[in-house]
Every structure is written in structure tokens, then in C-alpha cells.
Amino acid sequence: MSSNFEELKEPLKPEDKRKQEFERAIEIFSLKHFKRTGTKLNTINFASAKITRLYFDWLKTNVKPFVPKRINKYKIASLAELCIVKVQPFYIENNENMTRKINAEFAFFVTVSLIIGISKHTFNFDKGSSIKRVEDIFDISKTQRIQWLEAKNPNEFPVFSNGLGLFLLFELYALRFQAIQI
Numbered sequence: 335m336s337s338n339f340e341e342l343k344e345p346l347k348p349e350d351k352r353k354q355e356f357e358r359a360i361e362i363f364s365l366k367h368f369k370r371t372g373t374k375l376n377t378i379n380f381a382s383a384k385i386t387r388l389y390f391d392w393l394k395t396n397v398k399p400f401v402p403k404r405i406n407k408y409k410i411a412s413l414a415e416l417c418i419v420k421v422q423p424f425y426i427e428n429n430e431n432m433t434r435k436i437n438a439e440f441a442f443f444v445t446v447s448l449i450i451g452i453s454k455h456t457f458n459f460d461k462g463s464s465i466k467r468v469e470d471i472f473d474i475s476k477t478q479r480i481q482w483l484e485a486k487n488p489n490e491f492p493v494f495s496n497g498l499g500l501f502l503l504f505e506l507y508a509l510r511f512q513a514i515q516i
Contacts, residue, residue: 364377441483
């Protein structure tokens with residue numbers, strides 16, 4: 335049995351892995367947007383590379399110095415969300431308001447995807463009517479968060495408070511599954 339070691343690939347560096355995740359998120363979000371609206375989104379040149387570069391710059395300078403151990407999934411997602419809002423990877427010609435709205439929606443999409451992807455626990459419960467209130471609160475929070483991302487100053491960097499907000503939002507979301515077991 336012979337082995338061809340040239341075919342073996344080195345594991346991806348964290349920067350390359352995160353860049354691939356951003357590239358895939360842009361593809362998926364663009365496709366979902368097209369299916370929903372029938373319009374194609376414009377993307378800035380090197381969008382995923384710009385988001386990734388900013389992500390790792392901010393991670394190194396604004397997050398790691400303040401976190402003694404591992405950075406939790408909420409801060410990781412918060413950092414990605416804020417980088418997307420800063421970079422504005424999508425644009426609508428001559429419509430800054432719609433550009434901000436699309437990028438806020440994309441930032442939230444990436445945040446949810448990262449948190450769910452990083453989460454170790456999966457929930458396989460049937461949906462029950464007793465959790466309608468939790469779902470309503472989650473939907474309201476989601477709507478308000480997207481509006482905040484759309485309107486916030488892209489130069490502000492509230493990664494810790496933003497991460498806490500994401501933690502609370504997802505803990506609330508997880509409650510709907512615990513309500514089924516009670």
C-alpha cells in the first residue's frame with residue numbers, strides 16, 4: 335500500500351479558515367437575498383479578505399488583551415458582526431440606507447451562523463405552543479438588533495457589551511427548548 339503525501343493538506347490557519355467562512359456566508363446570504371427578492375447584491379472587491387483582516391486586527395488589539403483565557407463564542411460572533419458593519423461588504427447603488435440595512439441583516443446572519451456553528455449542544459426537541467412568548471421576544475430582539483446594526487456608527491467598537499447582548503439573546507432562544515422538557 336503506497337501513500338502519496340503530496341495529496342495531504344496542511345490544516346488551515348485560523349485566518350484562512352475564518353476567511354473561507356466569510357466567503358461562504360457572502361455566497362449563501364447573496365443567494366438567499368436573490369431567492370427572496372429577485373435582485374442580485376453587489377459586493378465590494380475583496381469583501382471577505384477585508385472583513386477577515388479587520389477581524390484579526392481587532393481581535394489582536396481590542397479583544398485578546400482583555401480576555402485572560404479563551405474568547406467565548408459570543409465575543410467571536412460580536413467581533414464578526416461589528417467588522418461586517420464597519421466594512422459594509424454589500425452595496426446598493428445610490429442608496430446608503432438600503433446598503434446599511436442589507437449589511438445589518440448580513441451581520442446578524444453571520445452572527446447567528448457562527449454561534450450555532452460553534453455551539454456544542456444541539457437541540458432536537460419538538461416545537462410546542464407553550465414557548466410562543468419566548469419566540470416572540472426573540473423575534474422582537476432580532477428586529478431591534480438589526481435596526482441597531484443598521485444605524486450604529488461603524489467606528490464604535492462595543493465588542494464586550496455586544497457579546498453580552500448576544501449571549502442573552504441566545505440564552506433566551508435556548509429557553510424555548512427547555513420549556514418543552516418541563
